[in-house]
Amino acid sequence: MRLQARLKRDLKFWQGLQRTLKRVKSIARDSENLICDDLQAAVEQHRARPAMTFEGRTVTYGELDAMANRYAHWAKGLNIRRGHVVALFMPNRMEYFAVWYGLSKVGVVTALINNQLSGPALAHSLNISGANHVIVDPETSSVFEQARKLLERNMHEWVLGAAHGDQRDLVQALKSCSQLPPDRSVREDMTAADTALLIYTSGTTGLPKAARITHMRAQLYMRGFAGATGARATDRIYVALPLYHATGGLCALGAALLNGGSVVLKRRFSASQFWGDIVEQGCTMFVYIGELCRYLVNHAPDENETRHKIRLAFGNGLRPDVWPEMKQRFRIPDILEFYGSTEGNVSAFNFDGHEGAIGRVPKWMKKQVNFRLVQFDVESGEVVRGTDGLCIECGAGQVGQCIGRIAGDARTEFSGYLDKAASEKKIIQNVFERGDAWFATGDLMKMDAEGYVYFVDRIGDTFRWKGENVSTSEVEGRLQAFPGIAQATVFGVQVDGAEGRAGMAALVLDGAFDAKAFGEHVKRELPSYAQPLFLRVLPAMDTTGTFKVRKVDLVKDGYDPAKIKSPLFFHDPKRGYVKLTKSVFDRLAAGAVRL
Incomplete structure (x- = not known):
């Protein structure tokens, strides 16, 4: 029986791998076939089919392509040439994909700016892009205006909406632009090794870095997931992830649009609207990342959560403690977990759905x-x-x-x-x-x-305490198993006079917190070196737009009650978790407490 099960898993893995390799094997550095050519071919094949639905509006492949062509001619009209960069700073909306798809048709690079940024972080991302033009909408224009004084050069601001002052009206400018594809000669001599996009790292440990996404890499993302997911023209893929990130903006869109399928796009993720949207729109797949799945299982039961037509959920970052409940409670037939990074060359797929694994x-x-x-x-x-x-x-x-x-x-x-x-x-x-x-x-x-x-x-997250390596993700999993813990994140903090870093956990609670019972759970579940020495209770975690917890500020705050107004606890060797008062802090600082 074990042999039969192993052969079944091997077959499923092999089938998934073959689907993927079939779609990516022809990608080459010196090819003149660019990502826009892949998308144009899909348009020609599926022109009349629905391509994307957003806030009650649906456009066909042909209409989406016409929208993209207007952006291509807009750039040409401004003499924005091959290799130049245009920054795109908008939330998810119908035009988002059309902007970079259209600009790629004339060889222009689009910098996909995280629309959650503001101030210095936003200015940094815009500065390193090298762009002289930025596209915004009414939601982001005021945020850009506030960061403008921090920019290293003047940027022309184009608004998809009412323009004020020095802003330029992009809606009006596009009206005079052709809906027909630009002549392919405009990107003559370009190859798949040329840059198509700039996609930024999440900046969880510092300022974002801009990763170069070549046409070849964009093809790997989009074609790869068109094969890996086994998506068909009848599939409708629910995308609530930000389009400035590769998982939502390339992997999910490629799975749908290179197969004649349809994207159901949301402005942002909402746990309360998730299942209702999926049922109403007849979605057959959805894409996830980070803690999105935890938000779903932590949410109150929804009458729609088992009435859906979902046949596959795919993404990365599904934690082992959430996986079984996700699959069983929501009755999801298959989960395709994968591993990859925006800038890296490593990818792995868990085609046979083995719980907890990121690949095989x-x-x-x-x-x-x-x-x-x-x-x-x-x-x-x-x-x-x-x-x-x-x-x-x-x-x-x-x-x-x-x-x-x-x-x-x-x-x-x-x-x-x-x-x-x-x-x-x-x-x-x-x-x-x-x-x-x-x-x-x-x-x-x-x-x-x-x-x-x-x-x-992550290497930066793992720390040493009492001569042992502490894996923050493993400790987080154990802590989140305790009833009433909605979310936990673990990190190491410096303690004066102690070698290494002591464990500290930030907790988001779902109800009352029983510190004594929690301490007993921690003692039972974790070895002494991995038990958090400090706890901090938060109303919510500060996360990136892709649901990654920003630990950098938590580490900086440490465990000083003079700096932190939220409840703090210290693990007393005799009494378990007790309130961390100023007197306890002072004793720790003086080395009067044995750790």
Whole structure:
């Protein structure tokens, strides 16, 4: 029976892999076929079919293409030429995809700016883009205006709405632009290795970095998921993720639009509207990321949560403690979890839906995938090297850093960031042989004997305490199993006079908090070195637009009750979790408390 189950899993993995490889095998650096050519081909095949629905309005493939063509001619009319950058700073809306699709037709690069940014972070993202023009809408124009004084150069602001002062009316400008495709000669000599988009890192630990997304990489995202999901022309994919991010803006859109399917686009995610929307729109798939799934399972039961037609949910970041409830409570037939990063060259797929795994590399496939796990020293922050100076590959069950081989083909290329120094920091030389180069993902993972790969932690998040490595993601999973904990995030904080970093957890509660019962749960579930020394109760987590918790501010705040107004607790060795008062803090600072 075990053999039969394994063969069934292998078959499902193989089928998924074949679907994906079939769609991406023809992608090449020197190809003149660009991402806009892929999309144009889909338009010609499915011109009359519905392509996208947004806030009650549906457009066909032909109408979406006509919209994109207007943006292409708008750029040409302003002499925005091949290789120039236009910044796009808008929330999800019907025009979002059409803007960058249209600009790509004339070789213009679109910088997809996180619409959650403001002030210095927004100005930084705009400054490093090199753009002289920015497209905004009524929701983001005032935010841009406030950041304008921080810009290094003057930017022409184009508004999809009423324009005021120095703003320019983009709606009016587009009226005089042709709906016909621009002549292909305008991008003559361009290849798939040219840049199509700038997509920014989330900035969870600092200012965002701009990753270069070539036409080739955009094709890998869009074609890859068109194959991996097995999407069909009859599928309707619900997208509540921000389109400035690759998972929603490329992976999900590619799955739908390169197969003749339809996108049901939301301005933003809402747990209370999620299932009602999906039932009303007849959606058959949805895409997720980060903690979106946790928000769904933490939400009150909804009469629509099992009345849907969903056959597949796909995305990344589905935590192991949420996975079974997600699948069973909402009756989702299949979940496709994947691993990837905006700038990296590593991708993995869990085609057979093995709970908790982010991907799989069966032994018979190992030579055909470009990533490996190598031993890593958390304390030094470096890979472990043997006596020969080369890296040491991890064995089954051993935690190590995931790295991806850098080579010249589409699947192994590392395009990097606009910041060359930041790009170089992500490359490890002389890994398995002299002269080779590998991309460092910054993620710790482990692989079991069957080839299933499991995410352990971000390298910057894992910390050492009492001589042991503490995985924040594993501790978070244990804490969130306690009744009444809606969300938990764990990080390390410096304690005067103590070696390493002590664990601290920020908690969002769903009801009353029983500190004594929670302490008993922590003691039962976690070894002593992994038990959080400090707790902080928050009304909500500060997250990025892609639902990643911003730990940088939590680490900066630490556990000082003079700085933090929300409830704080300290783990007393004898009494369990007690309120962290100023007197307790002072005793800790003086080294009067034994940790």
